[in-house]
Amino acid sequence: MRITTLSTFRDFKCKAGDCRHSCCIGWEIDIDEETYKSYMAEPSEFGDRLRSSISADPCPHFVIDENDRCPFLNSSGLCDLILNLGEDRLCDICTDHPRYRNPGEIGMGLCCEEAARLIMEEKGPISIVDSGIEDDGEYEEFFFEKERKKMFDILNSAEPLEKKAQKCLDIAGAKLEEFKRDELYGFLMGLERLDPAWESYLAGMTEPQKLTPSEEKIFSNVAFYFLHRYLTQSVDEEDLSLFTAFAFRAVRIIISVFQGTKKRSEDLLDVLRMFSSEIEYSDENIDKMIIY
Numbered sequence: 001m002r003i004t005t006l007s008t009f010r011d012f013k014c015k016a017g018d019c020r021h022s023c024c025i026g027w028e029i030d031i032d033e034e035t036y037k038s039y040m041a042e043p044s045e046f047g048d049r050l051r052s053s054i055s056a057d058p059c060p061h062f063v064i065d066e067n068d069r070c071p072f073l074n075s076s077g078l079c080d081l082i083l084n085l086g087e088d089r090l091c092d093i094c095t096d097h098p099r100y101r102n103p104g105e106i107g108m109g110l111c112c113e114e115a116a117r118l119i120m121e122e123k124g125p126i127s128i129v130d131s132g133i134e135d136d137g138e139y140e141e142f143f144f145e146k147e148r149k150k151m152f153d154i155l156n157s158a159e160p161l162e163k164k165a166q167k168c169l170d171i172a173g174a175k176l177e178e179f180k181r182d183e184l185y186g187f188l189m190g191l192e193r194l195d196p197a198w199e200s201y202l203a204g205m206t207e208p209q210k211l212t213p214s215e216e217k218i219f220s221n222v223a224f225y226f227l228h229r230y231l232t233q234s235v236d237e238e239d240l241s242l243f244t245a246f247a248f249r250a251v252r253i254i255i256s257v258f259q260g261t262k263k264r265s266e267d268l269l270d271v272l273r274m275f276s277s278e279i280e281y282s283d284e285n286i287d288k289m290i291i292y
């Protein structure tokens, strides 16, 4: 079966050596069992380097260096494992990242600066399109497909984001709590953190202010991304309400953090990227944020 994606992500291409914040820095990457076995049995000269860069304790993973870099990320920003063994020898996480997968669809996580740039620069309506990827699964329409489709249509309309958010929340029977800057700041500072730089972004958080027309479009795109990524996890109305509120809470936090910066496009790119890596890629943080 062909799986779908957001039209914005159709032309995604990893920036590899040109990436400023490579996803091969800052976290330990776990290796799936099958790939681990193939690395342990690799007969070429590269096999020795491979084995000396992997630890099996507590589960197989690449041992990052003192600068938190993957041991195979070379000084040109390229992957030595791909260069020596080929892309088809990557483990599952390295093959998939920064993609997220829902039943029958994929998208690109905003922790990747290229995915964040595509969302920021999307000027037209976003649609669901064929990703060009074949999958052997059979997928049925997910439980709240019709509700999500209505929300997507609303987000593609020209109304102010505030009105669009309210309409989507109404569809889901959800309510967003009052924005209390200090309370939210305290909550965010209490979460697990990956990058200390996120703290200085949080310190600048402001009450959300009026958006410019181009910001209205960008943050509607960001809401589209969160609804696409999370609503398929809803199995009942309570979930739908929780995930929808989470999507707009996330957008509101991103706006608040961005408005505390110099508001350049590189600031927005950083805020999107860091929000995603700090919150979306920590199971603990995202669970807390969803039930906030």
Ligand code: SF4
Residues within 6 Å of the ligand: 013, 014, 015, 016, 019, 020, 021, 022, 023, 024, 097, 098, 111, 112, 113, 114, 115
């Ligand atoms: S963050 Fe994105 S663009 Fe950068 S190396 Fe990873 S996948 Fe490529």
